[in-house]
Amino acid sequence: MTCDECRGLMQDLIDAELSGAECSVLEAHMIKCVECARMHRHLAKFTTTMVKTLQPLRTSEDFMGKVMARFEDSKVELLRVRESQKKTPVVGKTWPVWPFTAGIGVLIFVALYLLFSGGTPAAVAALTKGHGSVRIMAWNGKDWQEVNGARHVNDGQRVEAVEAPGETVELDCGSEVGLKITLRAPCKVHVERTARQILLKPLSDAPGRFFLRVVRTGRTEFALKSVQLEFNLAKVQVDLAEESAVDVEPHSTGSVTVSVQKGAALIFNNSAPESVAEGFARNVPQSGACTPAVQAKPEAFMWIEK
Amino acid sequence: MSTPKADATQSPAQGPQLHSGEDTDVEDGPTDLILVGRAQAGESAAFEALLLRYKALVSLVAYRQLGHDEGTEDIAQDAFVKAFLHIGELDDASRFKSWLLRITANVALDHLRKKKHTGVSLDQSGVYAAVEHAAAQTSGRSELREASGQAMNSELRGQIAEAVYSLPEEYQVPAAMRYLEGVPYREISRRLGLREETLRKRIHRANQMLRRKLRKLWPEGEEL
Numbered sequence: 001m002t003c004d005e006c007r008g009l010m011q012d013l014i015d016a017e018l019s020g021a022e023c024s025v026l027e028a029h030m031i032k033c034v035e036c037a038r039m040h041r042h043l044a045k046f047t048t049t050m051v052k053t054l055q056p057l058r059t060s061e062d063f064m065g066k067v068m069a070r071f072e073d074s075k076v077e078l079l080r081v082r083e084s085q086k087k088t089p090v091v092g093k094t095w096p097v098w099p100f101t102a103g104i105g106v107l108i109f110v111a112l113y114l115l116f117s118g119g120t121p122a123a124v125a126a127l128t129k130g131h132g133s134v135r136i137m138a139w140n141g142k143d144w145q146e147v148n149g150a151r152h153v154n155d156g157q158r159v160e161a162v163e164a165p166g167e168t169v170e171l172d173c174g175s176e177v178g179l180k181i182t183l184r185a186p187c188k189v190h191v192e193r194t195a196r197q198i199l200l201k202p203l204s205d206a207p208g209r210f211f212l213r214v215v216r217t218g219r220t221e222f223a224l225k226s227v228q229l230e231f232n233l234a235k236v237q238v239d240l241a242e243e244s245a246v247d248v249e250p251h252s253t254g255s256v257t258v259s260v261q262k263g264a265a266l267i268f269n270n271s272a273p274e275s276v277a278e279g280f281a282r283n284v285p286q287s288g289a290c291t292p293a294v295q296a297k298p299e300a301f302m303w304i305e306k
Numbered sequence: 307m308s309t310p311k312a313d314a315t316q317s318p319a320q321g322p323q324l325h326s327g328e329d330t331d332v333e334d335g336p337t338d339l340i341l342v343g344r345a346q347a348g349e350s351a352a353f354e355a356l357l358l359r360y361k362a363l364v365s366l367v368a369y370r371q372l373g374h375d376e377g378t379e380d381i382a383q384d385a386f387v388k389a390f391l392h393i394g395e396l397d398d399a400s401r402f403k404s405w406l407l408r409i410t411a412n413v414a415l416d417h418l419r420k421k422k423h424t425g426v427s428l429d430q431s432g433v434y435a436a437v438e439h440a441a442a443q444t445s446g447r448s449e450l451r452e453a454s455g456q457a458m459n460s461e462l463r464g465q466i467a468e469a470v471y472s473l474p475e476e477y478q479v480p481a482a483m484r485y486l487e488g489v490p491y492r493e494i495s496r497r498l499g500l501r502e503e504t505l506r507k508r509i510h511r512a513n514q515m516l517r518r519k520l521r522k523l524w525p526e527g528e529e530l
Contacts, residue, residue, distance in 0.1 A: 015484070046513075046517060046520075050466055050516070051488060053466055054463060054467070056375045057365045057463070057486055058365070058486060059361055063383070064354060064357055067386045067387060068350070068353065070383065071386070074391055239415075242419055268408070272367065272404060272408060273407075273408050274371075275411065275415045277418070
């Protein structure tokens with residue numbers, strides 16, 4: 001056996017993946033070869049230390065059983081809740097047909113009205129500060145056009161505050177959502193709302209700076225789970241179920257700095273999400289690893305006070 | 307057992323060659339896409355296969371988020387239950403792994419919020435916080451030394467977990483199964499639907515990359 005052959009099989013020897021005969025050949029070589037024996041000792045030490053150190057993270061023997069049992073229980077519970085939400089038909093009683101017919105008629109009328117009037121997208125937030133120099137822009141099918149006198153930003157519209165650099169603009173998503181967004185000019189941001197999320201997409205020519213404040217008191221829109229700021233691939237998510245105050249600063253280089261004053265935030269790009277805890281700050285690049293957390297600088301939140 | 311002799315002529319230093327050679331191997335077991343499709347159709351065996359495939363990596367991610375192993379298994383359980391309950395909402399089945407890891411990170415974050423834990427991971431809080439955490443688990447000065455030892459282990463575990471997590475995607479799961487769970491090659495290749503030879507190359511390569519990443523901890527034998 002050559003040294004190369006021996007080293008190619010060394011890991012298998014340590015992982016106990018070789019037959020008795022193969023082990024004997026390898027061991028015989030290592031008795032003669034000091035260098036291979038040294039490498040084997042090192043590799044064995046590395047592997048066993050790694051296995052031993054990670055051992056406490058092993059799941060228990062019945063892990064799969066526990067998960068599957070909990071999954072089955074949760075499924076049953078989910079079905080029970082869904083069933084109870086369904087209307088139970090009343091046996092022996094005939095309901096008049098006309099209210100349903102009238103209802104369907106009204107729905108068709110509303111649908112047709114919305115279709116021919118262009119529809120009214122849902123308001124995402126009200127403009128509560130900075131009306132003067134802020135423009136709400138809507139897509140008219142060809143280009144972005146200012147909506148004159150608008151005091152609300154709707155799903156799919158943009159907020160543009162570029163005329164007075166340093167000025168702050170406040171958007172209030174209402175007490176039912178519990179989210180207030182402060183942005184600093186110059187800033188252009190595309191605003192969207194899905195069933196579960198409010199999305200803020202700053203434009204790279206004026207990415208601005210954002211302060212996301214979540215207040216739980218009086219919250220009733222529980223279907224809406226989070227607010228997410230997306231600067232191309234760098235993303236920051238704040239849960240609407242917890243009180244939070246998070247400063248988010250997209251940079252012209254593409255990275256985003258996230259400083260958490262209160263609560264926590266999730267950050268991610270093309271990799272799995274990581275968290276930023278209260279009092280810490282991290283930087284999210286467009287791809288690759290986020291920077292380790294450092295203590296958030298108090299200055300990060302001072303622009304809000306100003 | 308595999309036929310390791312077939313590869314015996316290759317030196318471990320030929321890492322990239324091992325990798326490129328591996329690309330020609332074809333997976334012969336069910337992919338995530340197939341398993342998720344079956345799970346979405348309600349097939350219990352598919353859920354179990356996904357669980358076996360990812361439980362080690364999920365534990366590792368839970369630990370990475372928490373910074374200590376207390377509660378890691380609960381987080382892993384919660385993450386799987388949540389993922390399985392909502393698997394029907396996953397549009398792109400090939401993204402199952404990243405979706406599951408995102409759920410795990412969210413569950414861990416919720417756990418941290420509930421516990422009012424201020425530090426998230428060891429890279430944030432360091433050995434000092436780990437000593438504090440370990441000391442909190444014990445009582446009295448006589449146990450401080452033990453607490454300190456636990457903290458060093460915890461720090462080391464954090465670094466190893468980070469190194470495994472930072473491996474390229476195709477190496478993460480085999481490495482987690484091998485080094486966290488101690489699963490034999492044959493069983494890993496069965497769970498992942500990979501040929502044993504492909505799996506063996508991946509584990510060798512993963513080990514090589516881990517040694518490089520953790521060089522500071524084991525400076526001897528860098529040439530391996």
